Amino acid sequence: MDITAMPALTLARMIKEKKISAVEITKEQLKMIKLREPLYHAYITVAEEEALAQAKEIQMRIDAGELADSPLAGVPMAVKDNICTKDIKTTCASKMLSDFVPSYDATVMERLKQAGAIILGKTNMDEFAMGGTTEKSYFGPSGNPWNTTHVPGGSSGGSACAVAAEEAFYALGTDTGGSIRQPSGYCGITGIKPTYGTLSRYGLIAYASSLDQIGPMGRNVSDCAVILEIIAGHDPKDSTSLNRQDKDFGNALVGDVKGMRIGIPKAYLRESIDHEVYESILNAVKIFEKKGAIVEEFDLETIEYALPAYYVIACAEASSNLARFDGVKYGYQTMQFEDLQDLYQKSRREGFGSEVKRRIMIGSLVLSSDYYEKYYKKALKVRSLIKQSFLKAFDQYDLLLGPTSPRTAPKLGENAKEILKAYQSDMNTVSVNLAGLPALSLPCGMAKNGLPIGLQLIGKHFGEKDIIRAAYSLEQTVGYVRPTTLLNEVGKEDLL
């Protein structure tokens, strides 16, 4: 087996046991990146020198016995390019920030560095996390490791791609309306969007502040649980981060769902869902039942309004969050301008891509005094109703289940033709962000077209342990599958 195909925790153990050094594995991983990037384009920036320097430093710390308690010390990983990394370019996949180098680390990066993570580089994404295919990147799309004519999903498509293509042992993504879970599903990996407030957003370049959360993406549930444990926690720099006492997520890795009550919102299995996806979900349900869980369908009220409410709220916040990119202080500035107004208009017109501009315009409209009540305020009401509806459901169920997306990964270019259809594919994921709930996507089968199918588990607030436990149980039966393309790779032997 390729060493780069190993789960992160397994690799970390090998490093601890001195079977391989952090430097050796980093070099090996960088080789793989060089080999595979032309095909997949998972990264915007590969920080080769920095990664090697870090690997040396971390190996020294490991040798000095400093990182004995750190379960992922020395493991190379990737970071979505909207999470600030000190001295490493952070572009948000936008022309606007194509040369932006932060002078500070996001809090999650500080925590990972403290825990001995090696940062390989910054992964591709839809510009400012707006999109579900990674095609909206200023730097061009990424390919799905299962079939490069398909998208890896998005917006954390580069992170999902890097993990599935074994160009990183794990990655950080961000999830505003499904941006961790949907690409995880499309690429056949596992990703967790934690309860809102579980970790610090400091250093995450905001898309929609009240919905954004960072989360782990990995090749199995255990890796994700352990990564989440490292990055979770209160941060004095983020007032919306909580001081959770129950963040020992690793302790939830038990293969037992006996007596667990699982609800399936009927809307998640509606007619528009792809038949193979439907079959695959039913198969997972059978596995859960066989393991002793009680599964039933139920009506999740008001869920049909989640999508419009999501787009109103997310766009409103985005229009404000992205206003700071004005060509004055940092980022892209137009070459020639007449006056201040001209500087603003040209810099923003030239610096932002079409999807970003679309959402800024929607957001500006719904916040304008004429439409505030009609759209924004109504969306807030819907949001609160959806939250209530979930709370009611959790009176009866320990967790909810459904497909992460109604279909497998679309072909490159397919979504660009139908914007509304593209927005609709977020149907199952956005309600989770509106309610601030934790959710996880993990692979539950393969479609005939050779693409993986993702299953979403939704927990109650602070219910990460429930979904981790259920996911871990399912994983025991379903298991992780390597993309077939990696097995048939040409030219790899020359490198190894």
Added chain:
Amino acid sequence: MKTYETVIGLEVHVELSTKTKIFCSCSTEFGGEPNTQCCPVCTGMPGTLPVLNKQAVEYAIAAGLALHCEITRYCKFDRKNYFYPDLPKAYQISQLYLPICRNGYVTIRSKNGKKTIGIHEIHMEEDAGKLIHADAGDCTWIDFNRCGVPLIEIVSKPDMRSTEEVIAYLEELKRTFQYLGISDCKMQEGSFRVDINLSVREAGAKELGVRTEMKNLNSFKAIARAIESESKRQISLLENGVQIIQETRRWDDSKEISIAMRSKEDVRDYRYFPEPDIPPLCIHEEWISEIRNRQPELANEKVERYQKQFGIPAYDAAILTSDKYLAEIFEDTVALCGKPKEVSNWIMVEVMRLLKEYEMEAAQIRFTPMQLANLIAMLDSGKINRPVAKEVFEQIFKENVDPEEYVALHGLGMVSDDSVLRSVIEKIIHDNKQSVSDYRSGKAKAFGFLVGQTMKEMKGKADPTKVNKILKELLDQKEYT
């Protein structure tokens, strides 16, 4: 011509004197080198987040309590969105929907007696940076030091009717905030900024007229001039049958005119919405009581106490407490010398005169209560007489001299020796025969002249009581001619 009434409401921005900014830990100190007091948070760098300064909230609550406001138990912040280079996030974190304080009032005293001015609300917000336009070329620099300095905006109801009331209201706000220690309220440094909403209407009318908002008022004098000018402008428009346009105007104090900036038609839509990065603030009763209990004695309370405790007349007490620093000097000096009326007289007469003469504010006073107390003690014990004391005080005020050293150095000690005084007075009587006979023929004025001559001869250092006594004695001796 009809008679008109001017209706005025004020928006006052006050910079809070917290050590650090409202959403980060940068210093708020005034006058630093440009861009040395800023960080990724206050310069709005991508990914950074605001964290609310507790002290700023406490200061805002303190202001609200002092102005008799209701404190909003569940208050929130909102984003006010607009593009301008001094606003690095392109939105200002402010409060629109649930401001921290509401429905208060201020009591002012003007020549028409007491009046209550309503406070609509006090909200918290962050200050913007400063644009510095280069002298040459078309270049503008941005200084972010002021970005994120905490502000409260006090919005009054349209309850004022004259310049006098406006000034009295502003003086009261300024005095209250200085007493609370929540702001230095320095207009020239921009820590106390006033916008005027003004309309006129026919006397007796119930409806309010169309108002204009006046900005860029840098002194009380400018405010007074702007109010006069804008009232006249609006009245003359109405007299000529021209409708007043709701607009924002900029006051140019050097030309004494205002210029329209923007009208209601092109008013900005700020697209306010709840700030998602700051959780709602729950202000519980205990916190408010804690702040209330820490509240220092305010001017009105001091006026009461000075009358009761020191027997000082209300008018004098009002002047002594007109400024926090003045009241501090008064109380500290009294504590040292125990003569409240004497101290009050010195402040009311000499200190006020010198402040006016040198165009100083009480905060700029350099002498210490100890110096004034010592001076009073010297006067009291007869070491110096009153005219000398006044002369010495002027030196204390101007040069911060030590009174005892100064008196010794300049030989200003009072002469009370009977034999010395007697021989000088004898000489004066001898040299001014005409005045002596005038006095004896009943002209009282002549006595004063002779005292003056004696003091002059003694270079002002003679003990005036003794001079009076000896002179009278000698003049009344018939045999003495």
